[in-house]
Amino acid sequence: AEREGRGQEKASCPGGRATALEPELLCIFGTGDLGRSLGQRLLQSGYRVVYGSRRPNSCGPLPQGAQVMTHQEAAQSANLIFICVHREHYEFLGTLAPHLDRKVLVDLSNNLKKNLYPEANAAYLQRLVPKAAVVKGLNTLSAWALQNGLLAGKQVYLCGNDEEAKHAVAEMATKLGLTVLDRGSLSAAREIEDFPLRLFPEWRLPLCIAVDLTAFFFFYLLIRDVIYAYVENGDEISFRIMVSLANKVFPIVSLIMLSLCYLPGCIAAFLQLYRGTKYRRFPDWLDRWMLCRKQMGLVALGFAFLHAIYTFIIPIRYAVRHKLISRVVDENQTTPFHFDNTEAWGTDSFYALGILGFFLYVLLGLTSLPSVGGSLSWREFSFIQSKLGYLTLFICTAHGYIYGWDKFLSRATYKWYTPPAFMLCLIVPSVVLVLKFIIIIPCVDRTLMRIRQGWERTPPRRETDDVKFTNL
Numbered sequence: 001a002e003r004e005g006r007g008q009e010k011a012s013c014p015g016g017r018a019t020a021l022e023p024e025l026l027c028i029f030g031t032g033d034l035g036r037s038l039g040q041r042l043l044q045s046g047y048r049v050v051y052g053s054r055r056p057n058s059c060g061p062l063p064q065g066a067q068v069m070t071h072q073e074a075a076q077s078a079n080l081i082f083i084c085v086h087r088e089h090y091e092f093l094g095t096l097a098p099h100l101d102r103k104v105l106v107d108l109s110n111n112l113k114k115n116l117y118p119e120a121n122a123a124y125l126q127r128l129v130p131k132a133a134v135v136k137g138l139n140t141l142s143a144w145a146l147q148n149g150l151l152a153g154k155q156v157y158l159c160g161n162d163e164e165a166k167h168a169v170a171e172m173a174t175k176l177g178l179t180v181l182d183r184g185s186l187s188a189a190r191e192i193e194d195f196p197l198r199l200f201p202e203w204r205l206p207l208c209i210a211v212d213l214t215a216f217f218f219f220y221l222l223i224r225d226v227i228y229a230y231v232e233n234g235d236e237i238s239f240r241i242m243v244s245l246a247n248k249v250f251p252i253v254s255l256i257m258l259s260l261c262y263l264p265g266c267i268a269a270f271l272q273l274y275r276g277t278k279y280r281r282f283p284d285w286l287d288r289w290m291l292c293r294k295q296m297g298l299v300a301l302g303f304a305f306l307h308a309i310y311t312f313i314i315p316i317r318y319a320v321r322h323k324l325i326s327r328v329v330d331e332n333q334t335t336p337f338h339f340d341n342t343e344a345w346g347t348d349s350f351y352a353l354g355i356l357g358f359f360l361y362v363l364l365g366l367t368s369l370p371s372v373g374g375s376l377s378w379r380e381f382s383f384i385q386s387k388l389g390y391l392t393l394f395i396c397t398a399h400g401y402i403y404g405w406d407k408f409l410s411r412a413t414y415k416w417y418t419p420p421a422f423m424l425c426l427i428v429p430s431v432v433l434v435l436k437f438i439i440i441i442p443c444v445d446r447t448l449m450r451i452r453q454g455w456e457r458t459p460p461r462r463e464t465d466d467v468k469f470t471n472l
Contacts (some may be wrong), residue, residue: 030084
């Protein structure tokens with residue numbers, strides 16, 4: 001009975017063990033979408049949450065288990081406070097300055113455009129509450145990502161002048177499953193606030209290259225196919241622009257973009273061999289190129305999908321059906337159509353390589369997804385993206401060469417003395433494959449040398465071994 005009484009006394013005591021294990025209380029200023037989503041996520045992670053609101057009794061639905069108080073009461077109850085309101089509403093924080101002394105204020109605000117204010121939001125907040133420790137961070141998280149729990153491994157940025165405050169916020173963010181990157185003092189707040197305003201920063205270069213290649217080859221094929229036919233022969237075939245012309249542009253851009261994924265790796269390998277070390281930094285242009293290879297590959301996959309879809313609709317086009325019926329009628333009136341075995345081999349090989357290449361294309365695209373790539377070991381991921389990637393490039397390049405077949409030698413192919421577009425698109429992938437082959441040769445030589453040395457070290461077979469082998 002005495003032990004039970006002591007246990008109850010310890011549990012009710014402010015310094016007791018039960019109180020020491022009580023979850024930490026965090027405060028959130030702002031009951032909008034971001035504030036509610038953040039509170040829900042904090043509750044799921046084991047924290048206690050209290051909201052500070054101007055109207056505690058009519059602030060709308062809040063996560064179950066959270067408390068709501070006035071700003072002053074909420075500020076006094078917690079040491080770490082999340083500011084989930086717009087900069088325009090920061091004035092009330094100045095009136096709360098006496099209650100925010102030595103508190104950690106996490107500024108999650110963003111602006112609608114760059115350089116909207118002369119100073120960063122976090123710097124303005126620090127000026128309003130000079131005795132508080134302001135930390136800028138978590139502003140790259142959206143309410144949708146917080147609600148759906150898409151936080152595992154997501155990188156967030158922090159900056160602030162107080163190291164202990166940053167450590168407290170980083171510890172909380174790590175508990176939410178986030179990866180924290182410290183950007184230094186509060187002077188980096190403007191840079192962090194500009195991060196959400198960037199529009200596809202990693203996709204900008206791949207998309208620009210894809211758009212430029214698409215525009216170039218579209219007008220190049222327009223001149224060679226449509227305008228040439230009208231000027232030289234008087235044929236009006238502008239209807240081919242919508243499907244036939246586009247179906248030539250898509251595979252060309254896809255193959256070039258795929259080869260551009262592997263070209264920087266070859267350049268980097270030759271650069272390391274030339275320097276004699278792998279520890280020197282690559283040039284900035286090469287570093288930027290290598291960082292956007294995943295995006296280039298996905299853009300190439302998108303163009304490959306368009307090529308596959310356009311190819312499927314070819315038989316139902318009016319022009320194709322009209323041409324097929326005309327050929328059947330001509331064959332009935334004249335001699336039968338001669339079967340060319342070589343042409344049949346070329347056509348079947350062309351389609352087979354195209355199907356196999358597209359399958360490997362899709363496999364590469366699937367493994368680049370975080371949900372799929374995260375389940376693979378580094379060796380498995382490297383094997384798919386490197387070995388199968390070069391195999392995909394080789395098969396797709398062979399697909400293009402078989403499409404050319406004997407057209408390379410025909411004078412009619414070079415309209416107005418210009419090479420066909422498929423010939424131009426084979427230049428970059430062919431160069432990549434040749435460079436890769438040059439890099440592989442020393443590795444193959446070393447492997448063969450090791451095998452030969454292993455054979456030489458093997459002791460010669462004795463006569464008794466021959467007898468044992470015969471008996472076996």
